[in-house]
Amino acid sequence: MSISVTTSEAGEVHIVHVAGEIDVTSAAVLRDALEALIADGRRRLTLDLTDVTFLDSTGLGIVVGRLKRLARHGGTMTVAVSHARVMRVFTITGLDRLLEIRSDLDSAVCAAQAPVS
Template sequence: MNLKIDVQDAGQEYRITLAGEIDAYTAPNLKEKFMEIAEQDDVRITIDLTDVSYMDSTGLGVFIALLKAIKKHNGSLKFVGVSERLKRLFDITGLTDILNVNSQVEGGVK
């Protein structure tokens, strides 16, 4: 399956909506898109995972690289629409301690 990436740009604030699977096949394209945005100063990124049906460790690696790049440029990163399944993956790997993960979508509950 493919991964759909929708980027909404409002100046230094981005909302990225992902749909599909984040795995070894789709992660390189995702990382490329993210890094273009992450290297801006003071950028704020919200990633909506509502429609992500699957994610493996490759996807987690992309998000860690994204967080490092954003912090280097004084930006912020948060996740919304995180399913119980994905939340468990973040919990098991300890990433909920360093990533802003929220199961609610702004403007409503998933």
């Protein structure tokens, strides 16, 4: 299954909306979208995974890699996850302690708008 990736803005926060399944065959689309925003100087990102039904290790690696790149540039990333199956991947890997994960897009965007410490 392919994924759909679109972007939008909420003030200084750039939102990457993803729908579908993120796996080895589709993850490059997500990587390219995140890379483009970071290269463009965007430092506050929210990854909207509320319409993602599956996330494998390839997709997880892309999220972690972009998070590290953002952190090196003083940026932040929050994530919105609504499907238990996807949230379980973040929990099992311990990434729920590394990332600011919220159950809905609005609260993830609000978290991204908070001052960076």
